[in-house]
Amino acid sequence: MTRPHLLYIAFSFPPSTASSVYRCTAVANAFIAAGWEVTVVTLSEEIWAEISGTDFGLVDSIDPRVRVVHVDDGGAEEPNRRDLRRYSRLRIEAPYLWKELFRRRHRADFPEDFHELWFAPASQAARAIHAERPADLVMASASPYISFKVAAQFGDVPYILDYRDAWAFNTFTGAENYAPDSKHGRLENDYLNKALQVWFVNEPIRTEYASRYPDAANVMRVVPNGFDPQPGHRKSAAHATNAPRFGYLGTLQYTAVPLDEFLGGWDLAFGGHDAPPARAVFRGKLSPSGLVPADVLDIFNSGVHHGLSYEGPISKRDVSNFYGTMDALLLLLPPGKYVTGGKTAEYLATGLPIISIHDPDSAATQLLRDYPLWFPATELTVKSIAQALLDCAKALAEPDVRRWDAAWTYGQQFARSNILNPAIAQLQALTGSGGSVPDSAPAERNDS
Incomplete structure (x- = not known):
């Protein structure tokens, strides 16, 4: 039987040091372990090296069966680049004005600062992958939320939206970024209603989203973060100390x-x-x-x-x-x-x-x-x-x-496999895909 194919849109992936790479890597590895093929579309590693640093040790944590396709940012990360040779006179003399003009120009086609520019290279790569090996499921990790637009472009291919944060409101303050009935809110609602599932990292964010978009509440579920055992993971002995x-x-x-x-x-x-x-x-x-x-x-x-x-x-x-x-x-x-x-x-x-x-x-x-x-x-x-x-x-x-x-x-109990295996098993049932969840997969649990 041909293994089902996951096309995974993940802007942040090793060797990036963005905190989201741990969840994204674990998701890709878990699908591989469950019997899927996985192709990841992500940002070029050279750009990560310039904007926030890289950790090539993280690459060792990717299952070697995962295919990773690195694509250019399309200019999306220009505000974060530090090479002065790229700077225009306006950017040098009026950096805040330059950034605001850049932001406004590139929000015209998609309501997100800067990252709309990633759509063209990411979309082109995703379509080429799908043409070569049709995807049975597409998954998009956000932010940036332009990943959702990439995932939703395939029409009859089901997709999953993985919210590591919230698009509609500020998770620190709770302040609303836009109303559900705004143009922005209607776009998000459309993505949500067409999704096979929508994942959130905790119950408070899921509850707020279900309240804002009740028509899509039935596809929303909590898939919490977990831990990925690293070399040397072991129990610490309890020893007395007066110099902690x-x-x-x-x-x-x-x-x-x-x-x-x-x-x-x-x-x-x-x-x-x-x-x-x-x-x-x-x-x-x-x-x-x-x-x-x-x-x-x-x-x-x-x-x-x-x-x-x-x-x-x-x-x-x-x-x-x-x-x-x-x-x-x-x-x-x-x-x-x-x-x-x-x-x-x-x-x-x-x-x-x-x-x-x-x-x-x-x-x-x-x-x-x-x-x-x-x-x-x-x-x-x-x-x-x-x-x-x-x-x-x-x-x-x-x-x-x-x-x-x-x-x-x-x-x-917070091992990532305890959390992801049941979620993937449910997706396999919903999509009718083959695959095989590891025999050790425990019963589903809710950490929220």
């Missing part, structure tokens, strides 16, 4: 997370002469592009905040080694009830204590509330954050082995 090492790994988004509140809480907990000699090590990027002002770097490495350090990005393939050197993990997330955080499931899978520094009503709380080693700041105040840090330090000084064991067991 707290770790943060990920893209910090320093302008959005409660960084000032955390710094105040850290200083209150560990800045005094009689405080425990704690350390906090930050790894990853401090912004999506990796560019930050010098004063932000000084926050970590100037010595003003005792014990804090920033030690740069880390390859995805080395994350288990990093976690193995930490005693507890810091979960700093942007505000908003719609925010789960890409790292939350991975943190849970370590079995280490987690200090939550985010809104108590965040979607991440739904994943964490039953975790045996969860130390939440009950409020985003300096005092509350300090108390959470000290409570964790106390638990580390006298660890309860049974509690550590329970945390490890709890965290392993």
Whole structure:
């Protein structure tokens, strides 16, 4: 029997270091494991190298049977390019004006800043792939949302829309970007109503979308983020320490997370002469592009905040080694009830204590509330954050082995395969495609 063919439109894919690449890679690998052919249309790796950095270690995590087709950006990433030789006089002398003119010009045909330009190269590549080996299913990961337009162009080929965020509203503030009955809203509604399924990363976003577009609510489902076991993934032994090492790994988004509140809480907990000699090590990027002002770097490495350090990005393939050197993990997330955080499931899978520094009503709380080693700041105040840090330090000084064991067991349920296998099995039933879900696929679960 010929294997069914998934055509996957994923703007971000290894070696990109965008946080979305982990979900996209896992989806492609899971379809391969379920007996599909997979072809990915993604952005050229040379462009990622210029705009936000690359991690070629991530390429090793792609199943070698996945076919990856890299295409040009069509000019979509021009505002993020840093090669001054490309800049016009207007861009050099009036960069904000140049960017606004660029944005307006390229929203004319599709309601998204800049990325409409990716449609031509991505569409051309997708059509060529479909002509060579017809797709049984198309899937589009967003953002950018131009991926939806690429996926919807094949007429009778069913497609899946995977929302890693929200197009209709700001997931941090909840503010509406456009009304359902606007021109933009009607376009989104059309995509949703023609989709075979629409995936969301958590229940709060799905609920909001179902409210906005009730006619499409029946095809909406939650497919949460999970963790992808990396080399060295193993249970950490519970050992007593009076000099705890707290770790943060990920893209910090320093302008959005409660960084000032955390710094105040850290200083209150560990800045005094009689405080425990704690350390906090930050790894990853401090912004999506990796560019930050010098004063932000000084926050970590100037010595003003005792014990804090920033030690740069880390390859995805080395994350288990990093976690193995930490005693507890810091979960700093942007505000908003719609925010789960890409790292939350991975943190849970370590079995280490987690200090939550985010809104108590965040979607991440739904994943964490039953975790045996969860130390939440009950409020985003300096005092509350300090108390959470000290409570964790106390638990580390006298660890309860049974509690550590329970945390490890709890965290392993968030393996990405536990989440994706049932979702893919359902798609195979809906499309009548062949394939074969691995025998170990567990029953469907809802992490939302």
